[in-house]
Each structure stands twice: as C-alpha cells, then as structure tokens.
Amino acid sequence: MSVLAVREHHRFEAAGRPFVYLVPSAAIFALDETADDIMRTLGNGARSLAELVAELSARHDAGQLGETVSELARVQAIGELAARPASPKVLPLTPFPLTTMVLNVTNQCNLSCTYCYEYGEDKIVDTENGRKPKFMSEETARESVDFMLKESGTNQVAHLTFFGGETLLNFPVLKKTIAYAKERAAALGKDVDFSLTTNATLLKPDVIEFLVEHQVGVTISIDGPKEMQDKFRVFQNGTGSYDIVAPRIKQLLKQHRRRPVGARVTLTSDTLDITRIFRHLTDEIGFWEVGFAPVTTSPGRAHAISEQGYDRMLDGFRALSYEFLEAAVAGRHHGFSNVKETLQEIHKGMSKAFPCGAGLGLMGVATDGDVALCHRFAGSDAHKLGTVRDGIDRVAQQAFLEKHHLDNKTDCSTCWARPVCSGGCYHEAHTRYGDTAQANLHYCEWIRAWTHLCLEIYGELAERNPAFLAAFDSEPAEPVN
C-alpha cells in the first residue's frame, strides 16, 4: 500500500505565514494552510493518502487535499515512505576553474596578535623558523599570476587577493604584481579583480593613493573600539595598535570611495559586545560593512569562546539581523555582512557538498609558490595541492575532494542545516580536531540557530520587500578572511 511521509525539511514562520526549507535541495516554499496542515500531520507519522484525507477532511476540502498532496510530492516535500530518494555522491568535474587566488606575499607580521592562527599557539606552519622565504619574490608572484590566469579556464574574471602575514610589508612586490597581472590579463582578454586584507598599520598616504588608483578592494582586520582592539591586536612590545590604525583607516575611507571597504572582526571570549563593536566601526569609524567571525582556536585557550559565549554571540547577531531587516524593508543600507552573505546563499538555494571553495575555486599560494587549500594552510606540506610552476596536483585535489565530500560526514547526514554549513571550515576543524575532514561539531547548535534566524529574515523580506532579494541576483562574492 502506498504510504506517504515527509522528506527532510525545516519549517519556519515569517511575516505570519509558514514556510519550508527543503533538504537537500535548499528550496524554500511558502505554504498555504492546507499544505502546512499536511506537512505537520505527516510530520507526526507516515500515513496512507486515504488516512490523511480522512484525518484532514473536516478542515479541508478533499479535492484540495489531493491537489496539495500532488504539489508537495512534486517538489519532494513529501514522498512514498518506501522510496527514499537516493542522493548520489557527486564530485565536481575537474579541472574546476580557479575563481580566486589568495597570494600570501609575506608570512611576516608587524603585530603580534595573541590569537593569530599563523603565529599563535595553534599555528600549522613554523613561520618563524621554517624553510619558507619570509617574503614572496617578484618572480614567484609573476609565476603565480600566470598560474592563476591559466587555471581560471574560461572565466572572464580572475580574483586576486593579497594576504599575509601583514600584506603591506611586501608592498613593493604587491605593486609590481598588479602591474604584471594587468598586462598579462589584457593580453589574454581577461580581467583581474584585486583585493587585499591588512591590519591597517601601514596605510600610509602613498599606499592609500595606490589602492585608490588601482581600485583595490580593501578588507581591514580590526576588533572594535580601543579597549577591544588593544586586548589582542598588539605590537611585539605589547602596545595596542588602535591609536596607530584608527586615523589611517579614517584617511583610507575618506579617499577610497569607489569600492566599499569592509571591516573583519575576530570575536573572542573577551570581546563579544557585538552591537557596540558594530556601532563603533560603522558610525564612528565609517566602515561600509562589518563581518564577524569567532576566533579559530583549540578549546582550552583563554580567548576561546565558551558555549555561553556562543549564546551571547547569537544574541548579538540577532539584534543586528533585525536591524538589517528593517533597513532592507525600508530600502536603506545596513552593513552587517554576516546576515547579508547568508541571505545570498539562501536566495540562490545553495546546497553545498563542500563548506567553501577551498581546494576547488579558491586556493592559497605560499611565499615560495606552493599551492595549498586556502590561505590559512599556505605553506603547509600536508595540505599542498601543487605549485604555481607545475600547476595543480590533480591527483591530490581529487583525493581531497573525495575525502571531504559532505557524504563522508556522517555526523551531518541528519542535520537540516547541512546545505548551508556542510560541516564548516576545514581550518577550524584542523585546529579543533586535528583533521580537516571532521565536521565542526562544537558549533552545530549555533549554526542551526543562526540558519533558522536567517531563514526567518529571508521569509520576512520575501513578503515585505522582494525587490531587495532580487538584487542579489546580480551580486558576486565570497570574501576571504
């Protein structure tokens, strides 16, 4: 006998009506009362169509029930109990074009942030005493550009992000690399989009002028007002960096008007006053966008965020998300980029087999030209995927993709948030569990709560200002942090 059951989904309400987020398709449908009633009834247990109709016919017309059941079945919100849909493990076709190359032009830094993933207690590579050059040479940078343009395949635009250490410590090579990349791209009929991440200590007038002239996108690592910034982001002698960076950032923001400048905040157990950080960076300093990320650390560290800390972080995110919603409904800009990025993914209906583009569309290049998963693994032999001279090691890449596919993460197999999360950051997993392939189980609850909140915001926007969401269709971007 035919028995109907609900398929994996997550129900949420927004603007007073019910929605479902379907898993694994990541499609969102608004439900009418009949559809919602059917989903809830079948959610309590599988039933035959006759039983379902008998149960609900007091509240709904039988013809309408039949029609609704076929619509729900059509989008695979419900289905035959016996016929569980197979979800084959599909690996991306390679060669997959390289969209973003992150170039670590130096592994040196003039700050000594205590939580740093590159220099702190959880570092992967011995940057200080290792065999890697401290600065990338002009020649390696040029080879990297050639590598990037070749691996970008048929893409019209290649994104080149300069990274460090402190990126601007190697400003001479950065300048020459941009000139070379422009020349090579022009010869090949392509475009290159440039960006960098910096701690802002070296944003001198000539640097700012150069960045403005060449339209280099800038992201600044900064943790908030003075007392928060100076807690971790210190010089080697322990002096805080706020007083040095604040005026330089203000100068940059004044001059760099053609591309939005974003702030990237590392949250720690001591710095979780998210609204205050946000207000300071937007209203007082003038950033267009602010993105937050919890510090990547092994659990025992003093700056590691505790479970209560994650709750506090969620409260902070929630408050800013509601502000974002009201601004979006009114057609005003709001600079909370975390919610915006998640809304973009929800809008597209991204259902990820891999948590990010690392090792696929994004790769990091170490100072010696070794290609790694991403900038956070640049220089690590264990996470190497080739060199800029010899190209991508396709065998290593294939093995990486095979091993890190969401299908292998059994912990995630019953989680409704997996299309968005896909197990989370490889680097975070490596630091926490010593294994890039491990799902980041320490923040599952957080991710589910955050995704639920973003779905509610999305649903509200879909009802109250769909034009805001439609504008996402023309926006690119996955930021590097």
Next chain:
Amino acid sequence: MNHLKSINRKAARIEEVTAPAEDVVALQRTPLPAGGHIPVGCSLVFSPGWEADRLGGTAGLCQPVERDLFDCHVGCYWPAQVPDQLNHAPDWTSKCAAAQKDWRKIDLIFP
C-alpha cells in the same frame, strides 16, 4: 501551483523543471504552445470538408483525441473505432462524465 509558492531561486527552478508537460492540445489554438505539442487531432487527416468546421468556420475544428473520439463516433460521418456499446461494453464510458476533463478515465476494453 496553488498551495505552494516558490520563494527562492532554487524553488523557482524546481517548479520550472517539474512543470507538467502540455499533453493534449487543441489544434485550433493560436499560437500553438511551444514545447511538447503532439498533433493528434484528426484534422491532420486530409479529407474533404475538414478544413472547416460544420458551421463553415474554423473555431470548432477537431479537438484533441478525446473530443475526436466522441465527435467522430457520435456526431460525424467518420467511423471512429470504439468498443461495441450495444453488446460487449455498454459501460465503457461510464466514468467519463465530461470528456474534456475525464477522458483519461475511459476504460480500455479487451475482447
């Protein structure tokens, strides 16, 4: 869909690819719908008098197969092949109250 509304792009895409194909199409519809048009009306058969309907216009040219079946069989001269309603299969259309809507319910008859 009447009870679900696609909200994000993935949902719209799913709605698009699962949309039922047009199956039966009246031939006089202009323009003819793009896609899965299957010409099954008997006006494809070149036969004198079938370029016009019985009133001399074109509005009532043959409907798709379900209409042809009854029209040819009941109202037209063309001897459509239907089961023997007098002797062998008196009830073969009993579930088909309105041919336009219910033609799928017409039984198959095996001798």
